[in-house]
Amino acid sequence: MIIILLPAYNEEESLPLLMPKLQSTLTGMGEAFKIIVCNDGSKDRTQELLEAYAATMPVEIIHHKINRGLGESARDLFERASQLTQAGDVIIRLDCDDTHEPEFIPSIVEKVRSGYDVVIASRFAPGGGQLGVSGYRAFISRCANLFMKVFFPIKGLREYSCGFRGYNAAKIQEAISFFGNNFIQLKGLGFTCTLEKLVKLKLIGAKFGEVPFLLRYDQKQSSSKMVGSVTTLGYLVMTLLYHWPWGGWRTNIRKKHGDWSAANDQP
Numbered sequence: 001m002i003i004i005l006l007p008a009y010n011e012e013e014s015l016p017l018l019m020p021k022l023q024s025t026l027t028g029m030g031e032a033f034k035i036i037v038c039n040d041g042s043k044d045r046t047q048e049l050l051e052a053y054a055a056t057m058p059v060e061i062i063h064h065k066i067n068r069g070l071g072e073s074a075r076d077l078f079e080r081a082s083q084l085t086q087a088g089d090v091i092i093r094l095d096c097d098d099t100h101e102p103e104f105i106p107s108i109v110e111k112v113r114s115g116y117d118v119v120i121a122s123r124f125a126p127g128g129g130q131l132g133v134s135g136y137r138a139f140i141s142r143c144a145n146l147f148m149k150v151f152f153p154i155k156g157l158r159e160y161s162c163g164f165r166g167y168n169a170a171k172i173q174e175a176i177s178f179f180g181n182n183f184i185q186l187k188g189l190g191f192t193c194t195l196e197k198l199v200k201l202k203l204i205g206a207k208f209g210e211v212p213f214l215l216r217y218d219q220k221q222s223s224s225k226m227v228g229s230v231t232t233l234g235y236l237v238m239t240l241l242y243h244w245p246w247g248g249w250r251t252n253i254r255k256k257h258g259d260w261s262a263a264n265d266q267p
């Protein structure tokens with residue numbers, strides 16, 4: 001089975017574009033699928049639209065009355081997915097602002113099934129790229145990825161910040177049972193949770209890979225919800241928590257988790 005996870009906040013313009021593409025791609029793959037959407041206190045017609053899709057597609061809605069942020073939503077989505085999945089299943093998380101094209105899902109699923117625990121849709125892999133991204137934003141994104149590569153090096157990875165990824169469901173179940181409430185710990189710090197998941201999975205010996213991906217920023221309908229200052233603060237907090245010499249994540253979790261692979265800890 002393929003489980004699709006969508007965090008959604010005020011996405012009434014994008015959902016009518018994304019959902020039909022998701023349906024046709026997933027149906028074409030000839031495998032059972034389920035789409036779990038977290039509608040995080042949207043103030044527009046997101047909930048109404050999702051209820052209409054749920055009548056004709058295998059869509060499950062997690063509804064937060066109040067906007068709780070991407071971290072809380074990711075916690076709910078991944079916990080729900082880990083309850084539903086079995087060994088061999090693949091979890092795909094993508095944005096629903098119509099910049100992540102579902103056409104990349106089959107290559108991600110194939111790579112996960114070939115033995116990778118985390119497969120990232122990568123703008124920086126050969127054959128990848130981005131359309132419609134301003135020079136300034138592309139520069140900021142490059143700097144953020146460079147920062148992540150220096151402080152959280154993961155072998156074979158060039159793309160750290162893109163949320164379009166596939167996960168081996170069994171590894172997510174392992175992560176949730178190992179970390180419990182702390183798999184996604186940094187909740188109130190903007191989009192830091194996207195990097196935290198990678199770091200936590202690295203610490204339990206996950207194998208990482210990438211597939212080339214074209215970010216369609218030219219198709220973006222909704223306004224950006226990324227608050228750069230809060231997310232940057234989150235990255236700094238996480239860097240301290242990870243590298244802190246006395247009981248930081250790196251030393252503590254390495255000690256506790258026998259399978260931690262030093263081979264992952266290289267650029």
Ligand SMILES: Nc1nc2c(ncn2[C@@H]2O[C@H](COP(=O)(O)OP(=O)(O)OP(=O)(O)O)[C@@H](O)[C@H]2O)c(=O)[nH]1
Pocket residue numbers: 006007008009010011038039040067068069070073094095096097099191220223224225226
């Ligand atoms: N559940 C939830 N989802 C959110 C929240 N903020 C953003 N999202 C969703 O997370 C995804 C990423 O948000 P975006 O605004 O596209 O952020 P980004 O891709 O980092 O940057 P831009 O595309 O430039 O805006 C989208 O699917 C949003 O709907 C939130 O507070 N809660």
Ligand SMILES: [Mg+2]
Pocket residue numbers: 095097099
């Ligand atoms: Mg986006």
